[in-house]
Amino acid sequence: MRSLWAEVPLIPTVLYRLLTSNRGSSSVCLAEALAGIHTNQLWAERRVGLRCSIDLCGKHPISAVEVGTWYALGSTPLLVKNLPDGSSLTCIDNYSPTEGTEGSSTRMKLFASRAQSHAQSQVTKFKSIRPSVKVSVVAKEAKHALAEFADSSLDFIYLDGSHFFSDLSSEIQISLQKLRKGGVLCGDDLEVTPTPDLLRECEPQREVDVIFLRSGQCVHPGVLCAVGQHLKGVVVDNGHWRYLK
């Protein structure tokens, strides 16, 4: 309830964006209006998928990484609560999306410094709620932060940062090096299982945030192309995706 009240001052911004949007479709319009200002971006139905991915790591202490921490109000507390005792969680976010990219990531820039200071205060809170899990925040571009880990040293990586093919594609490739054999690589924003036909349809728009397919399905084309190109046998679970190395 407390985090719901935190959203109330943001309502006028959402209404203004909805009224001034020039997007044809109402759901793209709503997604963009909410982008960057809704402080918890983990949709309810995706919690189940993320929880299943964490459970696959077993009960022994693990080294986990989250990319795309934002306010540390969505996926982060779920990870902190459910990781085994003795685990570590490194939360990575650049808190400064690149200029010139289209869609929600650009709009998030406006709220980046507020999100970063909130994430730091959440870490202090996590220390008292769950002292057995060591949480830290790294404010860096994901591909650079991931590159600093030793090869095969991580058990679990959750990717919920950039939606653009160029970024996610590098993050997936580096993650595969840093993950131990049997480790879990998972992420958000994959609405459908990639197929050769879908990859062909999305490829020309893979540096765009959100599109509608010919079927009417709304997807993140960059996520679909990056996951489909690099990971064979990925499981899609209500927008959450997972791959076992």
Ligand SMILES: C[S@@+](CC[C@H](N)C(=O)[O-])C[C@H]1O[C@@H](n2cnc3c(N)ncnc32)[C@H](O)[C@@H]1O
């Ligand atoms: C959808 S939000 C994450 C939501 C969060 N996981 C939650 O559950 O509330 C995406 C985040 O990824 C970050 N981000 C985008 N591109 C990034 C990149 N290349 N490297 C690191 N972080 C990035 C943004 O700053 C933003 O905070």
